[in-house]
Amino acid sequence: MTATGPVRAERVVTSGTFSLDGETFDVDNNVWLIGDDAEVLIVDAAHDATAVHAAVGGRRVTAIVCTHGHDDHIGAAAELADLTGAPVLLHPADRELWSVVHADRKPDGDLADGQLLEVAGVSVRVIHTPGHTWGSCSLQVPFLDAVFTGDTLFHGGPGATGRSYSDKPTIEHAIRERLLVLPAGTVVHTGHGQDTTIGAERPHVPHA
Known part of the structure; x- marks a missing residue:
């Protein structure tokens, strides 16, 4: 496939609530x-399906990929799928979290470690990075020298693990073994807040 226009990452910021425990x-x-x-x-379907759909601007949506099953990342998934006709993908380990928000609708497909998703002629590699939730996944796009980490890795270190379905040693191990091995210049696009890089975050993740 020949890409039309530059392949890029576009950010849409949406606002709402996160509820757990x-x-x-x-x-x-x-x-x-x-x-x-x-x-x-689309990476994550947060809060406002209409705003995300407007940003899509009539382009074909190949998939709606949920980095994990917290309600602020999946709340608009069903509506966005209806608006775009795209399948919703989620790691099966987060199905229980999903069912709290979407009791009458299952995801359309599962994410798996090492899976390759294609969009605009480039590959998106799924990396299972559990800890923030058991099914948390990151998405590496080598063409963009970027990784989309959801709530697993932020500017300043690992994501939160103080709630149900999470574990601090697990997230730290996943980040060390699956993310910090990426090139130092890899841009980290996060689920909340500002971007960072793999190199910048290496000092912020404890050694085993």
């Missing part, structure tokens, strides 16, 4: 569109 917080989420002028892959 009986608490609710206001949050701003990064939704990422990976692709070109003809087609895109």
Whole structure:
């Protein structure tokens, strides 16, 4: 396939709430569109399906990939799938979290470690990075020298692990073994907040 226009990552910020373990917080989420002028892959379906659909701008959506099953990352998935006709993909280890939000609709497909997704002529590699949730996944796009980490790795270190379905040693191991081995210049596009790089985050992840 020949790409139309530059293959790029576009950020859409949406706002809403995150609820788990009986608490609710206001949050701003990064939704990422990976692709070109003809087609895109959506990373996370946060809060506002209409805003994300507007950013797609009529391009074909190849998939809606959920980095994990927390409600702020999947809340708009069903509506966005209806608007775009694209399948929703989620790691099966997060199906229980998904079912709390979408009791009457299952994801359309599973994510698996090492799986390759194609969009706009480039490959997106799924990396299972559990710890923030058991099914958390990151998405590496070598063409862009980038990795999309959801809530696994942020500017400043690992994502939160103080709630249900999470574990601190697990996330630290996943980051060390699966993400920090990527080239230092790899841009880290996160689920919340600002970008960082793999090299910048290496000092912030404890050694085993």
